[in-house]
Amino acid sequence: MAKGGFRGGMPGGGNMMKQAQKMQEDFLKMQKELESREFTATVGGGTVKATMSGTRVLKSIEINPEAVDPDDVEMLQDMIVAAVNEAITLSEDATNAAMSKLSPMGMGFPF
Secondary structure, three states: OOOOOOOOOOOOHHHHHHHHHHHHHHHHHHHHHHHHOEEEEEEOOOOEEEEEEOOOOEEEEEEOHHHOOOOOHHHHHHHHHHHHHHHHHHHHHHHHHHHHHHOHHHOOOOO
16 A cells, blocks of 8 residues: 555545535526426416426316306316426426526536
8 A cells, every 4th residue: 555545535525415415505506496386378268277386286276157168078178188287397497597597518417
């Protein structure tokens, strides 16, 4: 073994730990901010509106009473599905945008 032996650790290791802690703190802060937001999508020219929380929980569905046509329930159902899916997409896009700001060198985090 060389004189002095292996002391463990890496040069600048303390700084790397501080950076990792800062990144974790930033991630938790961003996560809380996203969880507190709401994402609303409207389809059919305002006929159906879906609101979802940042935790991807469906909060509300609003349906314009004029859209309720007993002879065309299928179209209303399709609009509800479209509004919910769009709200999910808005939430995911916001999460991905926030995550890309936190990741080093633009590397994304897997979900």
